[in-house]
Amino acid sequence: MIMRFQKFDLHTYNQTKDLPGGPVYAVVEEELADIEMITDDEGNPTRGGLIGYALAYALMAGFVGMMFYIL
Template sequence: MRTVKFDIETYNRTKASGTPVCTHVDEEYCEIGTAVDHDGNPTLGGRIGYALAYLLMAGCVGYFVLFV
């Protein structure tokens, strides 16, 4: 996944000159995936983490549907 962000380091170095250089840089993030063992099967911790995440997401959606 690639994103473009403001290059704050170059800006801070050149802002004292009166005309700061404003550039953008590409930044790449690693993909988030399921934790797997050496055979490629999801680990127990990974499955528990996904179950907790889905429960939390369902709870938030349920809260907003019922109370907001």
């Protein structure tokens, strides 16, 4: 699945902001890179990558748990 997001095109705006009719406003669409597990040369997940994923899931579970506790 490719995720895309839209953002304001500052490059076009900055080049055209001094035109007599006003600046040109543009929106560009960019793709987000997929999140992949960090692997070594043989394709095995690294220990740091596994620890990072475990911490990320623990933080996410803690955040969701706190939201249920607070609300």
